[in-house]
Amino acid sequence: MFEQLKAELIGRLILTGEEGYHDRRKIWNTAFDKHPAAIVVCKAASDAVAAVKFAKEKEFAVTIRGGGHHVAGTAICDGGIMVDFSEMRKVTVDLERRVAIVEPGATLGDVDAETQKYGMVTPTGTVTETGIAGLALCGGTGYLRGKYGLTSDNIVSVRMVTADGEHLQVNAQENPDLFWAIRGGGGNFGIVTSFEFQLYPLGPEVLALDVMYDYKDAKQVLRNTQAFLRTAPDEVSFNMMTFQMPAAPGVPESLHNKRVIVIAGLYAGDKDGGEKAVQPLRELAQPISDNTGIVRYTELQSRFDLAAPKNVAVAGTSLFIKEFNDEAIDALLAKIELLPRPSLLVQFWECHGKMNRIPSDATAFAVRDASFLLCFDVDYPMEEEKTFKDWIESAYETMLPYSVRKTSYLNTVRNDRQITKDTYGDNYAKLASIKHKYDPTNFFRHNHNIEPQA
Ligand SMILES: Cc1cc2nc3c(=O)[nH]c(=O)nc-3n(C[C@H](O)[C@H](O)[C@H](O)COP(=O)(O)OP(=O)(O)OC[C@H]3O[C@@H](n4cnc5c(N)ncnc54)[C@H](O)[C@@H]3O)c2cc1C
Structure with a gap:
């Protein structure tokens, strides 16, 4: 069944029992000992597009692994397809635009190491092996929050794959509703394949x-x-x-x-x-x-x-x-x-x-x-x-x-419906309506879930 997906990937597909399967399915919190049906080790954004289209057609659940560090273990589930970005960690600094262009498997350490080569920083967190993707999409609090805000406040744009397999540019001008939603809304709206973060001079x-x-x-x-x-x-x-x-x-x-x-x-x-x-x-x-x-x-x-x-x-x-x-x-x-x-x-x-x-x-x-x-x-x-x-x-x-x-x-925090609702508070209704527009079937649901509502 997976032949079709395998043929489309630039990266690799790892199925149950294949070499690397057990290493790849490990996440930071070992309480989540889950067995996905397949792991897509992405090498390019197109791999995430292929994974979404395939999973939708064959009715697999999809989970997304940035750094795999969420305590609630949402990066993985039994029987689903895990989209794994751990081999996409490149960080590039564009000094003219003062942004860092960051692949979704990068760790905080990857981001700091590259931006500091240019005497620049963007707000991240405080343990280097943490994934930037999950951290940024749900907030991100580090030692620059007082001066420059959360990591999510410093997202300038992203490229992301939506539930229908479209690969969109998302920023203040293009798809502004999604741009509002992804700055705190987590992995609810699609798979981010690239981030741009604002940079500021600081250090070394x-x-x-x-x-x-x-x-x-x-x-x-x-x-x-x-x-x-x-x-x-x-x-x-x-x-x-x-x-x-x-x-x-x-x-x-x-x-x-x-x-x-x-x-x-x-x-x-x-x-x-x-x-x-x-x-x-x-x-x-x-x-x-x-x-x-x-x-x-x-x-x-x-x-x-x-x-x-x-x-x-x-x-x-x-x-x-x-x-x-x-x-x-x-x-x-x-x-x-x-x-x-x-x-x-x-x-x-x-x-x-x-x-x-x-x-x-x-x-x-x-x-x-x-x-x-x-x-x-x-x-x-x-x-x-x-x-x-x-x-x-x-x-x-x-x-x-x-x-x-x-x-x-x-x-x-653990994955809990009421905590999620209480935390989004007055923003929840707007998030639910954006979710309905881009993901009406709640395809991206292995997260602190926002339920679609027209
Ligand atoms: C040791 C440790 C230290 C930490 N320190 C800090 C800190 O200093 N500051 C702070 O704010 N937080 C901190 N955290 C919490 C951290 O923000 C979360 O664990 C965060 O989820 C880590 O992101 P990740 O990519 O590693 O997570 P993952 O477990 O890989 O992903 C978590 C969720 O994020 C979403 N997601 C991940 N990648 C993508 C993507 N490419 N597209 C769309 N959705 C995606 C998915 O919904 C996924 O289920 C820490 C956690 C740990 C374990």
């Missing part, structure tokens, strides 16, 4: 924030951070995380098994002017250590690569938080006390500046009024799945009253 050296506080001061640290955000300059963006230090070689003994709270971030401006701007974040409490200083942008961007879980099952959820007031902080810290394993990471990423000034109806990405994004990701042994998932659920329920309209970051 930047001022990076790197401060560690004692967890016993967490309340004071969060309170003071919330106060800092009221007047924070756009140039300063940062993530905070709390975890227990390992009792490992290389870690000072005084820190063994100690719970800490760490701030990592960036001053996205003239590096000499940054010291004053970041100073308040270095004095939120008495630091245990402070390695704030000048580093290469690419070094900062890869700083957390080793900390990211690998080859493990992960459950993850997230909530946009209105404000860390005392009640919300107490609720969170009480939940952290009950973590099923003390070494687990809880993250809070601040939200301010440009990412919050863009009107909530300007693109599909609707949450523009949070002060923090709270992320819980727990990796677990399969035999203890229930314990870890129960903790995730209870942490989510505990923090829900402090959320912004029950919204989550769709790039870091």
